[in-house]
Amino acid sequence: MHVLSLFAPFHFNWPAFCVALALYVVTGLFGITLSFHRNLSHRSFKLPKWLEYLFAYCGVLALQGNPIDWVSTHRYHHQFCDSERDPHSPTEGFWFSHMGWLFDTNSVIERCGEPNNVGDLEKQSFYRFLRSTYIVHPFALGALLYATGGFPFIVWGMGVRIVWVYHITWFVNSACHVWGNQAWNTKDLSRNNWWVALLAFGEGWHNNHHAFEFSARHGLEWWQLDMTWYVVRFLQAIGLATDVKLPTETQKQRMALNSDIIAT
Helix, strand or coil, X not given: CHHHHCCHHHCCCHHHHHHHHHHHHHHHHXXXXXXXXXXXXXXXXXXXXXXXXXXXXXXXXXXXXXXHHHHHHHXXXXXXXXXXCCCCCHHHCHHHHHCHHHHCCCHHHHHHCCCCCCXXXXXXXXXXXXXXXXXXXXXXXXXXXXXXXXXXXXXXXXHHHHHHHHHHHHHHHCXXXXXXXXXXXXXXXXXXXXXXXXXXXXXXXXXXXXXXXXXXXXXXXXXXXXXXXXXXXXXXXXXXXXXXXXXXXXXXXXHECCCCCEEC
């Protein structure tokens, strides 16, 4: 996909750019941050099954893996955060946590063992189906894009968009454990990083997230932009999102650092 994206300057047109932008939202916000992360990994809220499955399918189109494997890796990250058993530990260097860990296909099993932390997903036939047919779906989308807009739609709707969402997701694992500030006593390296939050639909408020993993809202302050939370809140308002979890004031007081902010 990185090689494909190199053709972007030579195959630019506005419809192709708009397709890439739309799929960035569909796969990045609805698929990765809302579905794979907040809904499936942390069960921060509940959705009707048809909508849960629809959003999860959007995540598959991001080409970051099937829901079962993605969620398993993320749950291990929280279980072993910033330790030698963390699947993408920042203690092994920025580039390892950003993308280097992906090139060692056995590293997650070697560090964490078999993925036995996703029984809630494995018991559902839909997620087993996505795991067994995972690679078919993004390429089916690619075929549809080619039939609709030719090679420019492939370059922008697949190459540029997938690489863009890749690196935004990976910056949460890397940059948000290196640069930013801490407001909560999480005993790890997680940081709140405003520019990652802007690009990743609110995921950059990472210290907030590590303090309250269960929370559907990552941008806990009024000024902390969190587009994923705004969508969840809208779904809650129309009755589609239920059991929406948020930290209480007591929980916040328990996790707060003595100082307001630790700058790094």
